[in-house]
Every structure is written in C-alpha cells, then in structure tokens.
Amino acid sequence: MTRQELCDQIRIKKSFLCIGLDSDPAKIPHHLRSFPDPVFEFNKRIIDATHDLCVAYKPNLAFYEAQGVRGWTSLERTLEYIPREQFIIADAKRGDIGNTSALYARAFFETLGCDAVTVAPYMGRDSVQPFLNYPGKWVILLALTSNEGSLDFQMKVAEGVPLYEKVIRQAAEWAGPDELMFVVGATHPEKFDEIRKLAPDYFFLVPGVGAQGGDLEAVCRYGMNDEVGLLVNSSRGIIYAGDGPDFDLKARAAALEMQANMKKVLEMKGF
Amino acid sequence: MTRQELCDQIRIKKSFLCIGLDSDPAKIPHHLRSFPDPVFEFNKRIIDATHDLCVAYKPNLAFYEAQGVRGWTSLERTLEYIPREQFIIADAKRGDIGNTSALYARAFFETLGCDAVTVAPYMGRDSVQPFLNYPGKWVILLALTSNEGSLDFQMKVAEGVPLYEKVIRQAAEWAGPDELMFVVGATHPEKFDEIRKLAPDYFFLVPGVGAQGGDLEAVCRYGMNDEVGLLVNSSRGIIYAGDGPDFDLKARAAALEMQANMKKVLEMKGF
Numbered sequence: 453m454t455r456q457e458l459c460d461q462i463r464i465k466k467s468f469l470c471i472g473l474d475s476d477p478a479k480i481p482h483h484l485r486s487f488p489d490p491v492f493e494f495n496k497r498i499i500d501a502t503h504d505l506c507v508a509y510k511p512n513l514a515f516y517e518a519q520g521v522r523g524w525t526s527l528e529r530t531l532e533y534i535p536r537e538q539f540i541i542a543d544a545k546r547g548d549i550g551n552t553s554a555l556y557a558r559a560f561f562e563t564l565g566c567d568a569v570t571v572a573p574y575m576g577r578d579s580v581q582p583f584l585n586y587p588g589k590w591v592i593l594l595a596l597t598s599n600e601g602s603l604d605f606q607m608k609v610a611e612g613v614p615l616y617e618k619v620i621r622q623a624a625e626w627a628g629p630d631e632l633m634f635v636v637g638a639t640h641p642e643k644f645d646e647i648r649k650l651a652p653d654y655f656f657l658v659p660g661v662g663a664q665g666g667d668l669e670a671v672c673r674y675g676m677n678d679e680v681g682l683l684v685n686s687s688r689g690i691i692y693a694g695d696g697p698d699f700d701l702k703a704r705a706a707a708l709e710m711q712a713n714m715k716k717v718l719e720m721k722g723f
Numbered sequence: 724m725t726r727q728e729l730c731d732q733i734r735i736k737k738s739f740l741c742i743g744l745d746s747d748p749a750k751i752p753h754h755l756r757s758f759p760d761p762v763f764e765f766n767k768r769i770i771d772a773t774h775d776l777c778v779a780y781k782p783n784l785a786f787y788e789a790q791g792v793r794g795w796t797s798l799e800r801t802l803e804y805i806p807r808e809q810f811i812i813a814d815a816k817r818g819d820i821g822n823t824s825a826l827y828a829r830a831f832f833e834t835l836g837c838d839a840v841t842v843a844p845y846m847g848r849d850s851v852q853p854f855l856n857y858p859g860k861w862v863i864l865l866a867l868t869s870n871e872g873s874l875d876f877q878m879k880v881a882e883g884v885p886l887y888e889k890v891i892r893q894a895a896e897w898a899g900p901d902e903l904m905f906v907v908g909a910t911h912p913e914k915f916d917e918i919r920k921l922a923p924d925y926f927f928l929v930p931g932v933g934a935q936g937g938d939l940e941a942v943c944r945y946g947m948n949d950e951v952g953l954l955v956n957s958s959r960g961i962i963y964a965g966d967g968p969d970f971d972l973k974a975r976a977a978a979l980e981m982q983a984n985m986k987k988v989l990e991m992k993g994f
Contacts, residue, residue, distance in 0.1 A: 474822075474823070476826070512819075512823055512826075514817070514819060514823045514824070514826035514827045514830065515823075515826050517826070517827065517830035517834070518826040518827070518829040518830040518833075518834060519834065520795060520799060520830070520834040520835065521792055521795045521796050521799060524791060524792045524795045525792050528791060528792060543819075545817065545818060545819050545843070545846075546785070546816065547816060547843060548783075548785060548814075548816050549868070549869065549870040549930075549935075550870065551745075552745070552783055552785045552786075553785070555747070555783075555785035555786050555788070555789040556785045556788065556789070558789040559785065559788035559789040559791070562789075563788070563789060563790065563791040564791065572816070572818060572843045572845050572846075573845060573875075573876060574843050574844060574845045574865055574868075574876060574877065575816075575843075575865070575868050575870060575872050575873065575877075576870065576871070576872020576873060576874065576875030576876055576877070577871075577872045577875050578870050578871050578872040579870065579872050580872075594845055594846070597820070597845075597846050598820065599820040599821065599846060599847065599849050599850065600847070600848075600849050601820075601846050601847020601848045601849040601850050601851075602846065602847060603847065604844075604847030604848050604893060605844060605845060605847055605886065605889065605890065605893075606845065606846075606847070608881035608882060608886070608889060609881055609882070610879035610880055610881035610886065611879060611880070615876065615879070615881065615886070618876065618879060619876065622875060622876075659820075664820075
C-alpha cells in the first residue's frame with residue numbers, strides 16, 4: 453500500500469486507528485473455544501465488528517508463535533480474511549544480518565503478504581536494508597518504545613543525542629517517508645514535539661494508548677503532521693473490551709469511542 | 724540444560740562448535756527436493772553427520788518462517804530429531820514489551836522446547852526479563868554482532884562506553900552466567916579481550932567464523948575463560964559445504980575440521 457492510499461483511507465474513514473490482534477487463546481471468550489480454530493474465529497469476529505472504524509490491523513507475531521504450527525495457521529487465515537483496504541502490520545520486531553533479514557522480509561511480505569513489518573534497529577543498516585527492497589512495502593523501525601525498558605538504552609545519550617534520536621536521524625538517511633515509519637510510544641507524550649520536528653514527513657506507529665496508559669489527545673497535539681502522519685494502535689483495550697458472547701459488540705464500542713475521538717481531532721484540524 | 728551440563732559436553736566432545744541450521748529450501752541439494760519435507764530431510768542428514776562433533780544446534784527462525792506453516796512444521800520436526808544432549812538455540816532475535824516477550828518465551832521454551840533464545844536488547848530490561856523466568860533456559864543477548872551494521876549503533880559511545888558495553892554491564896545486573904550469554908561476533912577479534920574482562924564468567928555465542936570471515940584462533944586466544952566460555956557457530960560454512968548427494972559427508976568434513984582445531988586449542992589450554 454502506498455502512502456497516498458493510506459492517507460486516503462484515513463480521510464475516508466475519519467480514523468487513524470490500528471487494531472492490534474494480540475489474540476491469546478487463554479483470553480478468548482469461552483463460547484469460541486470449541487471451534488476448530490478459536491483464534492481465527494475470534495479474529496474474524498473482531499475484524500467483522502471493527503473494520504469500518506480502523507485503517508490498519510497489527511497481528512503480534514508472538515501470540516501466534518506461542519501456538520506453533522497451529523498459531524501460524526490461525527495467522528495465515530486471519531491475514532487472508534482482513535479486507536484489502538486495510539494496512540496490515542506484522543508486529544514482529546525482527547532484525548538480523550543481511551541474508552537473514554532477507555528471509556524475514558520474504559516471510560512477512562511474500563509468504564504472509566503483509567504491508568509492513570516492525571524492525572528493531574540494534575543491528576544497524578544492513579539488518580534493515582533487506583526489508584526496504586520491496587516496493588510498496590514498509591519498514592516500521594523501533595525508535596522510542598512504550599515500555600519502561602525504553603529508558604534503559606533508547607534514552608542513553610550518545611554523541612550528544614539520545615539513542616532513539618540517533619536511530620531516527622540515521623534511518624532517515626536510509627529510507628524516505630514512502631517506505632519507512634517509526635514506532636513512537638504514546639507513553640512519552642513530552643517527546644512527540646521534538647520527534648515530529650526530527651522526522652516531519654514520516655508516519656509514526658503509536659502503541660501504548662489504552663492498557664499502557666498513553667493519552668490520545670497529547671499524541672495528536674504534538675505528533676500530527678499535515679498528512680495526519682499517525683497510526684495509533686490499541687490492542688487489549690479493544691479486543692478484550694468484553695469476554696462474553698457479545699465480545700465483538702464490546703470491541704466495536706471501544707473502537708468506535710477511539711474513532712469518534714480521532715474524527716473530532718481530524719475535523720478540528722481541517723482534514 | 725545447565726551450565727555444568729554444557730561444560731561437560733564440551734569436555735566430552737572436545738568441541739565448542741555450534742552448527743547453524745540456516746536451511747534455505749533454495750540451497751538444498753536437488754536429490755532431496757522430491758521429499759515431502761525437504762528441509763527436514765536436509766536437517767536430519769546434517770544432524771546425523773555432525774552431532775558427535777558439536778555441542779549445539781542453532782536453527783535460524785527466519786529460514787523457517789519464510790516458508791510459513793510448512794516451515795514451522797519442518798522446524799518442529801527438526802527440533803524433535805536433535806539428540807537430547809545438544810544445546811538447542813532458537814536464533815530468533817526477539818524482544819518486545821513484557822506481555823509479548825512472555826509469549827515469545829512460551830513459543831521457544833515451551834512450544835518448541837529449545838534451551839536458549841537470542842534476544843535483542845533495544846527495548847530494555849522488561850523486554851528481556853520474561854525469558855529469564857524459565858529455570859534451565861537461557862537468554863543469549865545481542866551485544867556486539869558480527870555484521871557491518873554493528874558499527875551503526877552498537878559502537879556509539881554513551882556515558883563514556885560503547886553501547887554494546889553498556890548492554891553487557893546492564894544485563895549482567897539482570898542475570899548471572901547460569902542463565903545469560905552474550906552474542907559477540909568473531910569479526911571483532913580486537914574486542915574480545917576487553918569484553919571477556921567485562922563479563923568473565925559468561926558464555927559468548929560467537930557467530931561470524933567462516934562465511935563472514937572471523938578467525939577462530941583469535942577468538943579463542945582472547946575470548947576463552949577457565950570453563951571455555953565459548954560457543955562458536957558456523958552455519959553456511961558447514962551445512963552448504965557440498966551441494967551434491969554427498970553434501971552430508973562434506974558437511975561432516977567441514978565440521979570435523981573446526982572440531983579438530985577446537986580440540987587442539989582445548990588440549991593446549993589443558994581442558
């Protein structure tokens with residue numbers, strides 16, 4: 453999917469919501485557990501109930517890998533089921549030496565057909581480059597993550613700037629905003645202003661709103677650019693909003709609340 | 724597997740060789756391609772031909788994920804086939820927020836039954852901790868990797884020390900040498916001396932010997948501790964040593980050459 457197509461979807465749906473499919477078999481409503489593939493049934497109903505409210509889905513690979521072959525089967529079925537106009541992000545946080553990253557790129561872009569993959573920057577340029585060799589596909593590079601551990605290394609100052617800033621500056625030399633985005637956690641709202649100045653044209657994937665405590669309003673105030681430039685993710689806050697037979701309606705209500713807030717911001721900013 | 728058991732295997736086999744199962748379907752000898760599961764057949768023959776010469780196998784997840792469900796099936800079959808006395812490393816380079824890393828830990832330690840998993844440190848302590856909650860299982864944390872991109876961030880000086888050193892110092896506060904190892908690439912032999920001083924009791928997993936140009940002799944000279952403390956990996960140099968019907972014999976010959984060199988070093992050092 454191109455940047456233009458993504459921006460069009462955001463305007464059409466008045467939403468920059470990404471829904472994280474962190475689908476844990478242990479948290480799936482009881483009435484779905486007798487299905488042959490409960491994780492797929494769960495995802496299918498979440499997608500049916502929310503796809504008009506979001507522009508992206510983000511399956512988190514860990515939740516599928518924990519189930520082995522069975523989990524990968526659920527994942528492949530889920531990806532086939534997601535409507536074509538959605539931007540699909542494999543939240544995989546991969547990154548390895550060049551010949552290995554090339555295989556991961558094949559896994560996510562060819563085998564699974566995703567639009568984007570999250571990549572960890574620790575191993576540097578040649579670990580990221582193979583993911584950039586696919587036209588129309590995206591790298592979403594970890595910059596400043598939403599967890600407490602983001603303070604351990606990402607905030608350390610090297611050559612006068614914190615590591616996450618170094619990562620953004622370097623990566624912006626490797627790829628432009630048509631193929632690269634950055635992960636910037638909503639739990640650091642005070643940083644959005646400077647990070648946006650650092651990378652004015654890039655999309656940010658923003659986790660940490662909801663269960664992790666991030667604030668949508670602050671993220672929008674400091675993080676938006678003139679194309680919106682944000683994909684705000686919620687996982688647990690939407691998909692586990694309910695756990696009964698009406699879990700999909702509860703998920704829709706939670707997604708609708710976020711989308712309504714996004715719509716308000718978009719209209720206020722004249723989109 | 725405990726550290727003592729691993730050290731015992733090293734003494735018994737006179738080897739600290741780890742063989743990387745980077746098994747790419749496109750590089751598998753032609754005569755195996757008509758098997759229902761060529762990757763498993765390939766791995767099976769490599770394991771049969773080399774298991775008395777090495778103490779560890781390291782399947783690289785990317786090569787299996789690139790084949791989707793099929794690849795995960797080959798991986799599970801391979802892991803079941805590896806003899807019990809081998810130390811099995813899932814080379815996955817994972818790392819995510821806590822609840823997600825917990826699921827990756829389940830994937831590699833419970834679902835796949837591996838002894839160790841490689842973890843990327845960028846997201847900090849709470850991304851590593853869930854992997855440490857398994858007695859007898861290991862985290863192998865990326866410190867200084869073997870690729871060119873290791874210069875991009877790992878070598879940047881923050882608070883007076885390069886990032887990889889910061890990672891080692893911090894992680895050594897999180898876990899001891901009975902559950903934590905570090906990845907230190909053989910392509911930086913000049914660094915082994917200081918890294919060994921920094922982490923005297925930890926095992927290092929050393930990639931980059933062979934195809935990537937690292938030098939075994941230099942690694943041993945500066946990297947060994949009084950328990951050996953090294954697992955030296957070779958992937959392509961062994962598993963693709965031949966590509967005909969005798970590929971397994973060629974792989975054995977390549978592994979034997981490395982093991983013979985290791986044996987020499989071990990005897991010279993009095994192990």
